[in-house]
Amino acid sequence: MKLYDGGRAPNPRRVRIFLAEKGIAVPSEQVDLGKMAHKADAYTAVNPLQRLPALVLDDGTVITESIAICRYFEAEQPKPALFGTGAKQIALIEMWQRRLELNLFVPVAQVFRHTHPAMKDFEVPQVPAWGEANRPRVTDFLHLLDRELSNRRYAAGDELSVADITGLIAIDFMKPGKLTVPPEMTNVLRWHAELSARPSASA
Amino acid sequence: MKLYDGGRAPNPRRVRIFLAEKGIAVPSEQVDLGKMAHKADAYTAVNPLQRLPALVLDDGTVITESIAICRYFEAEQPKPALFGTGAKQIALIEMWQRRLELNLFVPVAQVFRHTHPAMKDFEVPQVPAWGEANRPRVTDFLHLLDRELSNRRYAAGDELSVADITGLIAIDFMKPGKLTVPPEMTNVLRWHAELSARPSASA
Numbered sequence: 468m469k470l471y472d473g474g475r476a477p478n479p480r481r482v483r484i485f486l487a488e489k490g491i492a493v494p495s496e497q498v499d500l501g502k503m504a505h506k507a508d509a510y511t512a513v514n515p516l517q518r519l520p521a522l523v524l525d526d527g528t529v530i531t532e533s534i535a536i537c538r539y540f541e542a543e544q545p546k547p548a549l550f551g552t553g554a555k556q557i558a559l560i561e562m563w564q565r566r567l568e569l570n571l572f573v574p575v576a577q578v579f580r581h582t583h584p585a586m587k588d589f590e591v592p593q594v595p596a597w598g599e600a601n602r603p604r605v606t607d608f609l610h611l612l613d614r615e616l617s618n619r620r621y622a623a624g625d626e627l628s629v630a631d632i633t634g635l636i637a638i639d640f641m642k643p644g645k646l647t648v649p650p651e652m653t654n655v656l657r658w659h660a661e662l663s664a665r666p667s668a669s670a
Numbered sequence: 671m672k673l674y675d676g677g678r679a680p681n682p683r684r685v686r687i688f689l690a691e692k693g694i695a696v697p698s699e700q701v702d703l704g705k706m707a708h709k710a711d712a713y714t715a716v717n718p719l720q721r722l723p724a725l726v727l728d729d730g731t732v733i734t735e736s737i738a739i740c741r742y743f744e745a746e747q748p749k750p751a752l753f754g755t756g757a758k759q760i761a762l763i764e765m766w767q768r769r770l771e772l773n774l775f776v777p778v779a780q781v782f783r784h785t786h787p788a789m790k791d792f793e794v795p796q797v798p799a800w801g802e803a804n805r806p807r808v809t810d811f812l813h814l815l816d817r818e819l820s821n822r823r824y825a826a827g828d829e830l831s832v833a834d835i836t837g838l839i840a841i842d843f844m845k846p847g848k849l850t851v852p853p854e855m856t857n858v859l860r861w862h863a864e865l866s867a868r869p870s871a872s873a
Contacts, residue, residue: 515814516769516773516814522761524758528758528762530761530762530765531765531769532764532765532768532769534764534768535761535762535764535765535768536761538760538761538764539757539758539760539761540757542756542757542760542761543757553745554741554742554743554745554746555727555731555742557741557742557745558725558733558738558739558741558742558745559731559733559738561735561737561738561741562733562734562735562738565735565737565738566719566734566735570719592799592803594797594799594800594803596795596797596799596800597797597799597800600795600797611718611719
């Protein structure tokens with residue numbers, strides 16, 4: 468088994484945090500995004516979509532998509548359950564993992580990729596108006612999240628889940644896009660500080 | 671239990687097809703997207719993100735995000751397994767469900783929402799350049815999908831899964847964006863025809 472890892476990029480980090488919370492070690496190989504190694508032939512043969520991370524199983528099966536990789540390990544080692552147990556908790560965690568991904572992480576990424584000069588070769592074509600259109604979406608969702616976090620510890624309930632991991636990488640990815648969590652969002656800031664203090668955050 | 675349904679829109683249809691494949695009937699209420707009823711106070715109280723569908727459980731818990739709703743029913747009634755069983759199949763189905771959603775359905779939706787005059791009140795602001803930037807992404811992904819479907823019946827293997835349902839709604843959503851599957855993509859067309867012929871497709 469081998470994990471193709473991508474250093475500081477948010478999706479590779481999402482998988483590393485998940486594995487750290489599970490206490491699972493996987494042999495890995497770094498693919499240098501800064502040198503465009505993810506677009507080179509060697510990695511394209513692993514993942515034709517040229518994105519990181521990717522997990523190669525012992526039988527040669529390639530699993531891409533960070534959440535699919537996380538689900539593989541959840542099925543192999545169910546505890547601690549980071550995707551939930553029982554229909555209601557499973558659905559709530561999936562809902563919040565998707566809300567945090569689609570309404571926070573994706574808009575944050577669009578701002579960065581479409582407005583930052585360093586992303587010119589990664590996002591072709593850059594559409595600055597689209598990047599700008601995503602700024603208020605980030606703020607709008609953070610307002611909703613702050614209200615939700617006023618009455619519970621984690622995104623999907625009182626237990627840590629994969630939704631929180633997605634939330635952590637999304638908030639941390641605001642910095643390169645020059646986005647910040649407004650100081651009045653005390654619940655979001657409390658939640659982010661707690662996640663950041665876990666040993667897994669530095670994985 | 672009540673399902674807030676949204677008629678012909680693709681995500682509500684995704685859940686109806688899933689339920690039809692499971693043989694599950696759920697009481698539902700129509701929310702008229704054409705009349706902007708999803709932005710009215712009554713529905714905003716159910717889902718502050720103002721999107722459809724939403725499932726309200728008997729204890730009042732609200733589940734939004736179509737895939738989260740599908741997972742609720744998968745956990746309640748595991749057969750037929752549309753999210754897979756065993757770590758490898760679970761991961762492959764999650765990978766293909768996400769690939770078909772993020773690399774086909776989302777770009778198709780961006781083309782429609784950012785270039786079609788009828789979407790002016792739904793997508794604010796419309797960014798036509800972003801819509802156009804998504805057209806080649808649709809074609810690129812269809813090429814990859816066509817190669818993959820040359821050696822197996824369904825998106826994630828030889829059995830129907832939720833990934834195929836996402837693929838079906840994505841392909842059908844190409845029409846309002848004036849996108850078409852090129853005739854040389856015979857594997858995609860065969861797969862789409864087979865899915866469309868299932869009774870669930872008209873749910």
